[in-house]
Amino acid sequence: MLRVDSLHAGVGGKEILSGLSFELPAGQVHAVMGPNGSGKSTLAHVLAGRGPYEVTGGQVSFEGADLLALSPEERAAAGLFLAFQHPVEIPGVANMYFLRTALNAVRRARGEDEVGPGEFLGLVEQKAAQVGLDRALLQRSVNEGFSGGEKKRNEVLQMAVLAPRLAILDETDSGLDIDALRVVAEGVNALRGPQRGFLVITHHQRLLDYVAPDAVHVLVGGRIVRSGGAELAPQLEANGYAGLLGPQAGGALAPLAS
């Protein structure tokens, strides 16, 4: 589904991703873990097409198409969703209206019929109940005055409504209490299916206790330095990234203690 091949990217002439490669097949959940500054969020933003990040080398194919040639909204229409680490506030725009506009924009781009307000109301209320988002928040302005947990639930709600092919969660677990974390995890688990892929970017293992990944990639210094199964996450948690890396960050791999 997603194939990243020696991706180089940076901002303002400074390289952040230095030849990153991995492959995410449909139906799987992959975790990307790594220390601060390793390029995790850059990876999420580059995949979503955000400026001012520049891709300086490599390829990314998504469902066989050249992802890097698409605009952010075309990527969304192709089924790529990014759950933001810091969801943005849009004053005066009702959350529900925003979400319907997004859904219809995506549907239009795919040549599908738009969803009318009545039908949408039913859909969104059902999904809101699933993710435990207070209905009142649907009428409020997008993310304005939401608590940290409410913002993240709102991201999960958007994901549930837009039902993407590939969902990238950019540190969605950061700053969440255990209840909110469960909601996020349940949201992901409810959407798991053979046609859908997830890229869960996280600093900690916590979220992975609830969302069992099919693979874990360790990102250090802009490169995947290690890939493995779900068992890699608790090892990292126990030994830290330093244990994985040996004395020089970004240098040669030290053998993992097992």
Place this chain on the structure above:
Amino acid sequence: MTTTLDGAQVAELASREYQYGFVSDIDTDLAPKGLSEDVIRLISEKKEEPGWLLQWRLNAYRHWLTMAEPTWQNVTYGPVDYNDIIYYAAPKASKKKPSSLDEVDPELRAMFDKLGISLAEQERLTGVAVDAVVDSVSVATTFQRELAKVGVIFCSMSEAVRRYPDLVRAYLGSVVPYRDNFFATLNSAVFTDGSFCYVPKGVRCPMELSTYFRINAAGTGQFERTLIVAEDGASVSYLEGCTAPMRDDNQLHAAVVELVAMEGASIKYSTVQNWYPGDADGKGGIYNFVTKRGRCAGAGSKISWTQVETGSAVTWKYPGVVLQGEGSVGEFYSVALSAHHQQADTGTKMVHIGKGTRSTIVSKAISAGQGQNTYRGLVKVLRSAEGARNHTRCDSLLIGPRCGAHTFPYIEVKHPSAQVEHEATTSKVSEDQLFYCRQRGISEEEATSMIVNGFCREVFRELPMEFAVEAQRLLSVSLEGAVG
């Protein structure tokens, strides 16, 4: 209540240019170019006016000759040659005002159909009474008979002068005297048509009233005059819309609107101003120099102005309320957009005279392209206005790096018990907001339009439903090409 456009409508509209820029081929009766006592006599004669009104016009003209054009406003425009303007232009067919729509010149009807205001349909379907003013004259007023049943007078100013001279004489210039300011004085001398509305005691006007202004003839100015009087306990909601053809030269629009609200009366006046703004390089467009003022004469009366200003090359207006009656209320809700090379210097004046008077000001200014937007507001609390209160909220939104927003609030308070609050913010449509929307599949243009509409929501919800939809549509269209 908020209304919102769906994406398809926005996308479709965003690809349009100023769509009202056509010229209709209508045979027009013109006064000679230039301004003189003779021209004023000619206008007065054409309109079969009584002697007192001609005298009033001449007084205004003589006073105007002693005045200088104001320069304090924060806009720049080329000099206006007042002798190079045609002060009277009338579609010829309208010499005798038609008594029913069937008698309206088909060309004129076609023009209004093209503007999306089918006069016949307005009459049949929408339940909004429309007075249609083309250049200097009113060409049709719908629903007059139905309104007359409840005693509401709604007609063109010319007709009012002929049929209700005493009412006109009692109130004309009672809120905006002919000496008021350069443009209002000019208007007093040469005003041609406009709407007149009188709502008698205790009557709630059963439908929205609306005037649609259209400048068609080249080289003309439009100087309409509107007067609305609501007697004790009466109420009325009034809408005003305007468009003009695309022309390379600038055209002057200097209107005066006067509102009078007696005890317990309420007047709601909404404007969607969409005069031709000039092209993307700033060539052409309307100079919109307008004086609008309401007088809350009676206790417990209320006057509310809502304006959406998207058109004109230069806008210069301050709809205000003189709060005379005890406990009277003044409101001003404004959205002003300056895109491309447009300039707007607009705001309000709230003058508190009576005890316990209250006013609310909500101003939303949007600047895009190289547009310059100025909020200028006066809140004045006189010594007599014990317990007066004002709340002002003044927000500016910038789109792109080359536009500007300016705020000049003037506050004068003479009574120690007054409470005056002023809040102001300036923000930008941020990269973060745009990317967030785009990541969800919403195009940059649609996202900008959505963010701008969100910014204006507090004002749009004050508009009557149909106008709110129109206003959102206009914002989307006006921002076209000015974003990025």
